[in-house]
Amino acid sequence: MSVLINKNTRLLVQGITGNEGLFHTTQMVAYGTNVVAGVTPGKGGEWVLDGKVPVFDSVKIAVEATGANTSVIFVPARFAADAMFEAADAGIPLIVCITEGVPVQDMMRVRNYLDQKKVRLVGPNCPGLLTPGEAKVGIIPGNIAISGNVGVVSRSGTLTYEVLYAMKNLDMGASTCVGIGGDPVNGTNFIDVLEMFEHDAQTEKVIMIGEIGGTDEEKAAEFIAAKMTKPVASFIAGQTAPPGKRMGHAGAIIEGGAGTAADKIAALEAAGVRVAKHPEEIPTLLK
């Protein structure tokens, strides 16, 4: 078992004919992901990847033709909100948005709309999902992780790769890795994923990678203390970040004294989570 994606995932790629979309579709197919369709308005009827994947003009038509049940979005930031609305209106239950730089007011509208439709969104500004050996939805390099019993959830991209790689070097595998993204308003938060891992039979341990900004790690700590039976190890990035400065990710900013790494680490440790001093140390805390 795994969470969110597996062998039965029928993936649709929005923005499939763009540079990033095409490159990562190639990677996802090579990994064994079942990519059933792509969408680029105005290019319906074309095929990509040597005739393996059909392109449609709209998500609605693509879903009717192929039965796609998950969408991954690679369109530029200015079109990303519309792409998410389109996928939700076409009845896709799981949307993964990789796009970075979506305006936060767009995301508030998208999130409030998707909640009414009970559609799950992962991202935006995230590396996506990887269930090693089964499916990859997004841009996480497939060769840095092996299958195992550790659920990984993270707000970051390359920092997550660092942790997966350190796990692999210790022969430790992942059940599913979920990159929830670094934006202030996103679709899926830590608690959503922790709850999935708690109920997933394959997952026996959990790694949670947080960073400064907001209060999601503190809320996750409350959830862990109250509801989790599986051990959790963590790392929080941004211990040396100055207040008031946006550290790359739109969501990684200490505002009004809230959202510091020290607060988050204290909350997690109080909930019984083992917090690593540097990312390569995390897997050793679960050995």
Added chain:
Amino acid sequence: MKLHEYQSKQIFAKYGVPIPKGRVASTASEARQIAEELGGRVVVKSQVLVGGRGKAGGIKVAKSPAEAEQFATQILAMEIKGLPVRKVLIDEASAIEQEIYLGITNDRAARKPVMMASAAGGVDIEEVAATAPEKIIKVHIDPLLGLRDYQARDIAASIDLPRENWREFGVIANGLWKAYKATDSTLAEINPLVINKDKKLVALDGKMLIDDNALFRLPDLAEMRDIDEEAPSETEARKYGLSFIKLDGDIGCMVNGAGLAMTSMDVIKLFGGEPANFLDIGGGAGADKVAAAMRIILSDPNVKAVLYNIFGGITRCDEVAKGILAAMEEVKPNVPMVVRLVGTNAEEGRALLADANMITADTLADAAQKAVAAAKGA
């Protein structure tokens, strides 16, 4: 992106929020001329992108044009919290009966905008927020519906605003919402919104923060950015699409990915060093971008060593290595460099750098320790 008070108030006025008559000046004689045009008492207000201007002596009431000129001379020579004052706003002075706070910001946790208001507005609103948070009324706005008229009335009633001002308040609250929405703000704030001697509401001060991610659809606003108020290296970095923040330490860092960039800083600190900067070259960076990043890092005279930490995914390590070599040709650095390449095309990258006289490392912890040692030895 932060806007100045005068820029924020001009935007508010466009959406029907009453503001005092006034204009911005860059010289004392201009200030005098504006004061003459306005007649009567005026307020001379420093335009810098920090709070606490009044307490620092950067806001003064002048009784005559001559006095306005004199205050403008003083204020234009000031630095407030390290930022030089380059402009002053000359506003007609208001006779204030009451100061109200009114603002909209993004509530991350609720995923909705929130309108906040308080009858105890003015310079001490932060203290009110800390000591008597119940005096600040908060109303969430559905981002799909917008601010409803009844919500504005509820706020007016909750802060005990006189009934004769409710209609005006509704126009102002709605105007603030429209300004916030149209400019993709993350904060739009009027503090204080005053009731003057004529029992009218006027926005005396304004503050806006604009979402940098939305500037692609706000070309007029993007031009309002005041680059005098940020470090030149940060302006240069933005030109190349790099995310850069200057810090006070002596170890320069170049990393791909924001989370990993922050982490690399943290690990340097963990092993006893101090990072000189945050720098994320982003995903898929080519040689040009890497070379620009290296020039920016090395332009800081405090830098005694540089750490390159690249985890290749979309970014290819050989491209990064080419960028490093190109920049070294050009900048001829004389500080030690520690490089760690992992992931996509790491082997090719390492081979390219084999003759470049760089210190190599396999793990992040190892790389950070070597960088700290190199900075101390330099």
